[in-house]
Amino acid sequence: MAERGRDVRLRLMAAAVQLIAQKGWSAVSTRMLAERAGVAPGVVHYHFSSLRALLTEAAIGAMREAVAGLEPADDVVAGLIDPLEKFTGDDPVSLVFIETYLAATRDAELRAAISALVAEFQQKLAGWLADRAVVAPQETAAVLVAAIDGLMLHRALNPSAKTDLRPVLRRLVGGTDV
16 A cells, blocks of 8 residues: 555656646646546645645655756766756756746745755765865855756756856866866
8 A cells, every 4th residue: 555655646746747847836736736647636635735745845856856967977067067968948857947946936945945955966066076176165066056057047048059168167176178
């Protein structure tokens, strides 16, 4: 029975991520979500305290998964930027990021969850930078994270625009810009 419950929760969260990307955060309803997940509307509230709680958990999970793919190796900049190539600005993950950021402007709980995720990633990145003797690793990590967020936003605004930030970011972390 517990496995079935986990399966339903996963289906609900997957449906939430799809709907956030397709319809926008505020357009997702309990009925729409239940239909997409193939469950009765009451099941949503059985597994989650509210629709907002479900959307938050699903979106933060999708964001966490995307951030987990950013793993700098020897070339910190390439390790951060190269995995972003799959996020075109109009793909579902990019849209979930943008919709979630927008919803967070009106939802303190969601804003706190995003802030915690960003802080966690920033701390991890600062550690990588410190290991590579980058000057001011905390501050540099903050700028790199902001650049990544900005790149994602700009791609959503203009998916056909291609901007290579690698040379600038390499100068930032003390590498060459060639």
